[in-house]
Structures are given as structure tokens and as C-alpha cells.
Amino acid sequence: MGIYLDHAATTPLHPEVLEAMMPYYTDYFGNPSSIHSYGRAAKTALDRSRSAFSAAIGCSPADLLFTSGGTESNNTALYGVVETFGGKRAHVITTQIEHHAVLHPAERLARMGCDVTFLPVDMTGLIRMEDLEEAIRPETVLISVMYVNNEVGTIQPIEEIGRLARSRGIAFHVDAVQALGKLPIDLSVLPVDLMSFSAHKINGPKGIGALFASRKLQLAPQVLGGSQERKKRxxxxxxxxxxxxxxxxxxxxxxxxxxxxxxxEYRQHMERIFLEELGPDGFVVNGNPDVSAPHIFNVSFPGSHTETLLMNLDLEGIAAASGSACSSGSLELSHVLRAMDLPESVCKSAVRFSFGFGNSIDQIETAARKTATIVKRIRR
Incomplete structure (x- = not known):
């Protein structure tokens, strides 16, 4: 097998996770809504898991909804708050660098008649608190800001944003898909009303996510047809x-x-090799140097092109990503890097390496040197 450096996209299923899941495909397969012994066994597992998950993130089990993934959690948060608190008269604030699972619902809300503000960011991907304060209006019902950016790893000042939202009586949603398991999350302390999670970013299964939705906040359900998840999903x-x-x-x-x-260590080692092989002017590191999640390393190689780099890396058995959208087989320029107002040569040559369980320092060494060789070959 090759070298997998795309853990921000998805992660391999941990063997212990698979082992924990298997009995619920074979022996305990009942519907948890059924009252017979098969259903009760499934319901017991569901309740036990909800309690353990809630304890791990510092919330009550009654505040936790299980969903099909981070996308559904984000959609539920945005549409649920707007429907509950303002409908078409509502004002929503988000940022220009959110994942599309927030951006696309926000754009749809705008088409439906809501007013949506997309906050700009600085060249490192951080929002400015003064921009947020200026954007708030009497009709603002929701602020949605991601914790860790999925393309460049920049960490937003969630506590500061949350305190501002609380002081103004505004619901605050956080997309924490890239933060869960990497940053400590204690919702008994964080001033957050809604927070989205996804399993497959932390070596869990695909198709399962969660939404913390405080009971203090009314949330209109977006998936109807049963009384599961306290009639919220x-x-x-x-x-x-x-x-x-x-x-x-x-x-x-x-x-x-x-x-x-x-x-x-992986990130630092890769950067050292790029410095050694390409020189200080041969690459650009994107994101905030002081507040970034270490598992995401976004690097540009001006003089080359992202698509060419990724194809050559794949031929060498190295899986990396652009972080940007793929449409009809060709890469679109990253909306995150564009919002950061980076030069076109930087935007067009960005590669996201993301690390996780199963990687080793030897893999990083090999991947970095092969990347540098490819870059030099392309530039020649």
C-alpha cells in the first residue's frame, strides 16, 4: 500500500472500533424502538453510548442528537434555528471559509429571503472580532463559525465568539468536525449552543454524526417521520x-x-525537508502559524499546479488533497484560499497533507522528499 496523507478527508476504521460495532450487525440487530428483547438490547447500547459520548464532551445526554454525519448536523443547526426564531426575517452570520455543509445551506437561506452575512478573514484564515461585532443586528438569530478549518487548519476564537453571542442573546453554532478528538471540548464550559461532529474524521465509521443542541435552545426538527432522538431527528x-x-x-x-x-512532529519534519530541498522561497505554508491544528498542513508550491502535483503524488503512491471542490474531474480554486486573499500562484499550487493514525515518520520523510522531487521536476 501507499502513503495515506488525507486524514482530514476521511480516516481508516480503527480495528477496535470495528470490533465494538460487529455485535450490533450480527447478534444485537434489533430496532431500538421495538419493545421486545431484541429492541431492548439495541436501545440499551444506544443509551449507554449516548451517555458515554455526552460525558466525553461535557454535555447532558438529553442535549445530544445522533445524525447521519457532519453535513446533516450542520444543516439541522442552520435550518432548525432559522425556522424556530425568525423564518425569512432572520439574519444569520457565518464566514467565507466555512465547509460547504454550512456555506450551501446559508446560501439557500439567502435565496429563501433570509439575510446572511459572510464574514471575511485575514491572510491566515482568522476572522476579525470587530467585523463580527459590526455585523450583528437586532434581527440576528444565529452565528455559525467553524472551530478548525478543514483546508488550512486555522483555529477560530470560539470562546470569544461565544461570549459575544451570549451577551447579545444570539444562538451560536460551531462546526467542530475537524476539532473533535484533536482539541479538548468541554461543552459545560464553552459558550456554545450547537456543535456538529462526524465519526469518520476520527477513525470511526462513515454515515454517523452527532449534533449537540442545548435544551435551552428550541430547535425545529428537519427530519420528520418518527419520535426518535426526542422527536428532533x-x-x-x-x-x-x-x-x-x-x-x-x-x-x-x-x-x-x-x-x-x-x-x-510530522508537520515540522515535512516542513524541514521542504526547506532543505526547495529553499525558503520554494514553498509557502498556508494558515495561521500560531493557532492551527497540527494534523492539517496546507502548502503551496508556486510555479506548479495543484492538479498536476496531486496526479504525480498519486502515481508515487501518496494520497494528498487540494482541500478544494472537484467538479467534472477538474479542481476549482479553493474558496478558503481565495477568501484569505492569497496570490493566485499560491492558490493554484496548494496541496493539503493531513496526518493521522497509521502514519510514521519514515512515511513523512518519503512523502516530503518525493513531493520536493516532483515540484523540482515540474518547475524545470
């Missing part, structure tokens, strides 16, 4: 997925300090 629960998600969170919470140390 209809549909038979993905019991095996919930069990797997909870197990993956347990593994990360027990190891996140070591994980961050390790991914920081």
Missing part, C-alpha cells in the same frame, strides 16, 4: 454506527495529547 437509529462513533471518541480522548505531539 426521525429515523431508526444507526446503533452500530453510534457504538463505533463512541468507541472512536474514547480512543481519541485517551490519546489526543500524544496524537497532537505526533502530528506536530
Amino acid at each position: 426521525a429515523g431508526t437509529e444507526n446503533v452500530a454506527g453510534v457504538v463505533g462513533f463512541t468507541k472512536s471518541l474514547e480512543i481519541y480522548n485517551n490519546n489526543y495529547k500524544e496524537y497532537n505531539i505526533q502530528t506536530s
Whole structure:
């Protein structure tokens, strides 16, 4: 097998997670809404997992909804708040660098008649608090800002934003898909009303996510047809997925300090090799140098092109990404890098390397040197 450096896109299923899930595909397969013994066994697993997951992030089990993933959690948060608190008269504030699972619902809300403000960011991907304060209006019902940017890793000042939102009586949603398991999250302390999570970013299964939705906040359900999840999200629960998600969170919470140390070493080692092979002017590191998640390393190689770089890396058995959208087989320029107002040569040559379990320092060494060789070949 090759070298997988695209953990921000998805992660391999941890063997312990698969082991925890298997009984709920084979022996305990009942519908948790059924009252017979098969259903009760599934319901017990669901309740136990909800309690463990909630304890790990510092909230009550009654505040946690299980969803199909981060995308559904984000959609539920945005549409649910707007429907509850203002409908078409509502004003929503988000940023220009959100994941499309927030940007596209926000754009749809705008088409439906809501007023949406997309905050700019600086050249490192950070919002400016003064811009946020100026954007707030009497009719503002929701602020949605991601914790860790999925393309460049910049960490937003969530506590500061949350305190401002609380002082103005505005609901605050955080897309924490890239933060869960990498940053400590304690919702008993963080001034956040809604927070979205996804399992497959932390070596859990695909197709399962979660939404913290404070009981203090009314939230109109967006999936109807049953009384599951306290009537907030209809549909038979993905019991095996919930069990797997909870197990993956347990593994990360027990190891996140070591994980961050390790991914920081990978990032630093890769940067040292680029410096050695390409020189200080041969590459550009994108994102904030002081407040970034270490597992995401976004680098531009001016004089080359992202698509060419990724194809050549793939031929060498190295999986990386652009972080930007793929349309009809060709890459679109990253909306995140554009919002950061970076030069076109930087935007057009960006590659996102993202690290995780299963990587080694030897893999990083090999990938970095092969990348440098490819860059030099392309430039010649």
C-alpha cells in the first residue's frame, strides 16, 4: 500500500472500533424502538453510548442528537434555528471559509429571503472580532463559525465568539468536525449552543454524526417521520454506527495529547525537508502559524499546479488533497484560499497533507522528499 496523507478527508476504521460495532450487525440487530428483547438490547447500547459520548464532551445526554454525519448536523443547526426564531426575517452570520455543509445551506437561506452575512478573514484564515461585532443586528438569530478549518487548519476564537453571542442573546453554532478528538471540548464550559461532529474524521465509521443542541435552545426538527432522538431527528437509529462513533471518541480522548505531539512532529519534519530541498522561497505554508491544528498542513508550491502535483503524488503512491471542490474531474480554486486573499500562484499550487493514525515518520520523510522531487521536476 501507499502513503495515506488525507486524514482530514476521511480516516481508516480503527480495528477496535470495528470490533465494538460487529455485535450490533450480527447478534444485537434489533430496532431500538421495538419493545421486545431484541429492541431492548439495541436501545440499551444506544443509551449507554449516548451517555458515554455526552460525558466525553461535557454535555447532558438529553442535549445530544445522533445524525447521519457532519453535513446533516450542520444543516439541522442552520435550518432548525432559522425556522424556530425568525423564518425569512432572520439574519444569520457565518464566514467565507466555512465547509460547504454550512456555506450551501446559508446560501439557500439567502435565496429563501433570509439575510446572511459572510464574514471575511485575514491572510491566515482568522476572522476579525470587530467585523463580527459590526455585523450583528437586532434581527440576528444565529452565528455559525467553524472551530478548525478543514483546508488550512486555522483555529477560530470560539470562546470569544461565544461570549459575544451570549451577551447579545444570539444562538451560536460551531462546526467542530475537524476539532473533535484533536482539541479538548468541554461543552459545560464553552459558550456554545450547537456543535456538529462526524465519526469518520476520527477513525470511526462513515454515515454517523452527532449534533449537540442545548435544551435551552428550541430547535425545529428537519427530519420528520418518527419520535426518535426526542422527536428532533426521525429515523431508526444507526446503533452500530453510534457504538463505533463512541468507541472512536474514547480512543481519541485517551490519546489526543500524544496524537497532537505526533502530528506536530510530522508537520515540522515535512516542513524541514521542504526547506532543505526547495529553499525558503520554494514553498509557502498556508494558515495561521500560531493557532492551527497540527494534523492539517496546507502548502503551496508556486510555479506548479495543484492538479498536476496531486496526479504525480498519486502515481508515487501518496494520497494528498487540494482541500478544494472537484467538479467534472477538474479542481476549482479553493474558496478558503481565495477568501484569505492569497496570490493566485499560491492558490493554484496548494496541496493539503493531513496526518493521522497509521502514519510514521519514515512515511513523512518519503512523502516530503518525493513531493520536493516532483515540484523540482515540474518547475524545470
